[in-house]
Amino acid sequence: MDFLNNKNFIIALSVFIVVVIFVLGLILYFNHADLNKTNPSVKKVLAIIPGFNNRLKQAEQMNEVQRQQKLIEEEKNKLKAEWDNIEKKKQELKVKEQELNNREQELKLKESELLATRAKLETNLKNIKDISQYYELMDPGNAAKIFATMDDELIIQIFQNMKKESVSQILSALDPKKAASITKKMSGI
Numbered sequence: 001m002d003f004l005n006n007k008n009f010i011i012a013l014s015v016f017i018v019v020v021i022f023v024l025g026l027i028l029y030f031n032h033a034d035l036n037k038t039n040p041s042v043k044k045v046l047a048i049i050p051g052f053n054n055r056l057k058q059a060e061q062m063n064e065v066q067r068q069q070k071l072i073e074e075e076k077n078k079l080k081a082e083w084d085n086i087e088k089k090k091q092e093l094k095v096k097e098q099e100l101n102n103r104e105q106e107l108k109l110k111e112s113e114l115l116a117t118r119a120k121l122e123t124n125l126k127n128i129k130d131i132s133q134y135y136e137l138m139d140p141g142n143a144a145k146i147f148a149t150m151d152d153e154l155i156i157q158i159f160q161n162m163k164k165e166s167v168s169q170i171l172s173a174l175d176p177k178k179a180a181s182i183t184k185k186m187s188g189i
Contacts, residue, residue, distance in 0.1 A: 132161035135170070144173030152178075156186050 135143045135158060147155050147170060159167045159182070171179045 128157050129161045132158050136162050136166045140166070140169035141173045143170045148175060148178060152182050152185055155182055159186065 135146075147158075159170075171183070174182070
């Protein structure tokens with residue numbers, strides 16, 4: 001029986017040593033391993049063991065913290081991308097605004113040029129109307145002598161502001177070639 005007891009003792013001691021080694025291995029593993037990657041069924045078994053239960057909770061908390069940090073980092077990256085996009089749009093708007101300001105200046109310049117041209121044309125038109133009245137009052141023969149030396153375009157403008165009777169009398173007093181040229185131009189042919 002001593003042998004049997006010795007044999008049982010040796011078996012018990014061997015089992016005890018294996019269990020201690022196993023427990024030490026688990027302790028080392030769980031101190032250095034990522035418990036969040038551990039199989040869920042293994043986690044359930046380990047949760048029963050008092051020391052490991054706390055370690056599992058800590059690992060889950062760390063995992064949650066890391067997940068939150070990752071989400072925060074992702075949000076930071078999204079915000080940075082949005083901010084960069086806003087800055088880019090802001091620069092584009094500044095360029096567009098400058099272009100609009102330049103065009104506005106160009107338009108103001110053109111407007112002032114057009115107003116000056118319009119004033120000049122109105123003055124010219126008034127002058128032509130006044131001149132037309134003078135020629136209407138003149139003898140058609142004398143007016144024809146003066147028109148013979150003028151440019152056809154000016155004559156046409158003056159005629160357009162005169163009464164038809166006066167124009168026909170002056171045309172009949174003009175050189176026939178000059179009268180034909182003016183008539184042709186007035187018709188648009």
